Amino acid sequence: MRHAGFHIALFGLLWGGSTFLSVILTGCGVYSFTGQGIGGIKTIAVEPFDNRTAEFGIQEELTDAVINQLLGNRTLTVASQANAEGILRGAIISVDDLPLTFREDEEATEYLVVITVEVSLVRPGRSEPLWSARLVGEGNYPYQTGSPDERREGIEKAVQTLVQDLVNRLTSDW
Numbered sequence: 001m002r003h004a005g006f007h008i009a010l011f012g013l014l015w016g017g018s019t020f021l022s023v024i025l026t027g028c029g030v031y032s033f034t035g036q037g038i039g040g041i042k043t044i045a046v047e048p049f050d051n052r053t054a055e056f057g058i059q060e061e062l063t064d065a066v067i068n069q070l071l072g073n074r075t076l077t078v079a080s081q082a083n084a085e086g087i088l089r090g091a092i093i094s095v096d097d098l099p100l101t102f103r104e105d106e107e108a109t110e111y112l113v114v115i116t117v118e119v120s121l122v123r124p125g126r127s128e129p130l131w132s133a134r135l136v137g138e139g140n141y142p143y144q145t146g147s148p149d150e151r152r153e154g155i156e157k158a159v160q161t162l163v164q165d166l167v168n169r170l171t172s173d174w
Helices: 002-026 056-074 148-171
Strands: 043-046 086-102 107-120 129-142
Touching: 043 056, 056 086, 056 107, 056 148, 086 129, 086 148, 107 148, 129 148
Parallel strands: 043 086
Antiparallel strands: 086 107, 107 129
8 A cells, every 4th residue: 555655646746747847848838940030020121330439341341241141041031121120220339359369478379359239129210129239249360460361350250250149139039
């Protein structure tokens, strides 16, 4: 008789645990991994980024990269402002170069470019954002000769990580 009580208790524990697990896994609704955009927005216009830094030309590079990533992602449709359900606005706040690694003589051999932007998504004709964030993109580059080409590599990496993070946040619904 003692064993029967044990089995009943064990069954109750297993049944309760599996019920709890199924509730956790299924949740209260249907989840999709396709993304639908923030606020149900399916079409988006991308305004040129404002550049509040001394970094020449970065606003065009960042704006173009965002549009290209959205076009490749295909979760949101890129449209003109007249046809868009949402408008993405952004400002480049800073572009900083930080030494990352050093030689024994304390000379930097690698730098990190850090690009910080503020972005917001608004509905046309409204000023209150549906979503806003401060995002950071980082890209390292070797520092051997000090040529602009070395630094360009870091900027390109930073833009790519920043754009990937931005598009992921715009298209994720979970």
